[in-house]
Amino acid sequence: MNLPERLARIEMLVCDVDGVLTDGRIVYTDRGDEIKAFHVRDGSGLKLWTSLGKHAGIITGRRSAIVERRAEELGIHAVVQGAADKKAALVQMLAQLGLKREEVCVVGDDIVDLPMLRVAGLAVAVADACLEAKEDADYVTQAPGGGGAVREVIELILRAQGSWQAIVARYRE
Numbered sequence: 001m002n003l004p005e006r007l008a009r010i011e012m013l014v015c016d017v018d019g020v021l022t023d024g025r026i027v028y029t030d031r032g033d034e035i036k037a038f039h040v041r042d043g044s045g046l047k048l049w050t051s052l053g054k055h056a057g058i059i060t061g062r063r064s065a066i067v068e069r070r071a072e073e074l075g076i077h078a079v080v081q082g083a084a085d086k087k088a089a090l091v092q093m094l095a096q097l098g099l100k101r102e103e104v105c106v107v108g109d110d111i112v113d114l115p116m117l118r119v120a121g122l123a124v125a126v127a128d129a130c131l132e133a134k135e136d137a138d139y140v141t142q143a144p145g146g147g148g149a150v151r152e153v154i155e156l157i158l159r160a161q162g163s164w165q166a167i168v169a170r171y172r173e
């Protein structure tokens with residue numbers, strides 16, 4: 001399948017967190033807290049995405065209350081943290097929602113994401129992903145993780161499906 005055909009089928013977007021929704025840095029404070037920085041346009045893009053009735057999910061190998069909070073803020077209900085097997089988490093997520101593999105786009109940045117990238121209908125690696133993730137991806141973003149990569153993917157899919165233009169027109173009225 002070529003890229004336009006893959007893009008046309010996507011109904012769900014599943015993102016890794018560290019290095020995809022963030023730039024990959026995990027900042028520790030003296031108080032033992034962790035700090036992650038998210039990109040505001042990834043967030044607004046995800047809100048637009050779900051407002052169209054599309055599904056969004058998060059699968060991360062780590063665990064953090066910050067992720068819970070960000071997901072809640074964005075209305076993302078499918079969240080798996082501490083996923084030892086990201087592919088299994090993805091397959092289960094799709095089964096619960098009744099979606100096919102061709103209908104999911106996965107965005108990753110590292111080796112641990114390869115198994116879930118390889119089952120996705122559209123595999124995306126961020127610009128600063130590891131080499132292998134980029135090799136296995138159907139699309140590599142221009143933007144780096146935490147720098148609008150997820151927004152870029154959302155726009156790419158919605159443009160291909162013809163909905164992005166309608167969204168923009170609504171805001172330009």
Ligand SMILES: [Mg+2]
Pocket residue numbers: 016017018019020108109110
């Ligand atoms: Mg990662």
